[in-house]
Amino acid sequence: MKKMLLAGVSIALFATFSIAVESHSDKERKEDAARHRAMATAHEAAAKCLESGKKEDVCTQALQAACKGLAIGKFCGMKHGH
Numbered sequence: 001m002k003k004m005l006l007a008g009v010s011i012a013l014f015a016t017f018s019i020a021v022e023s024h025s026d027k028e029r030k031e032d033a034a035r036h037r038a039m040a041t042a043h044e045a046a047a048k049c050l051e052s053g054k055k056e057d058v059c060t061q062a063l064q065a066a067c068k069g070l071a072i073g074k075f076c077g078m079k080h081g082h
Helices: 002-020 026-051 056-067
Strands: none
Touching: 026 056
């Protein structure tokens, strides 16, 4: 009985996720790729900023300015710990 219940719940969840997944159009995929390239460019500039010896706060502010409107959150779609 438990196996049947588990199977039923699994099928229901799978169906829910299958319906929720939307496929993107070619235009949306191209826009996403362009946005990722812009974020990568901003991150590369932040890395060069840090390598130049500037303070982390200065580089973070520059990254935030470069990523405004590109990514979710204030860390340009990427946050890591030190």
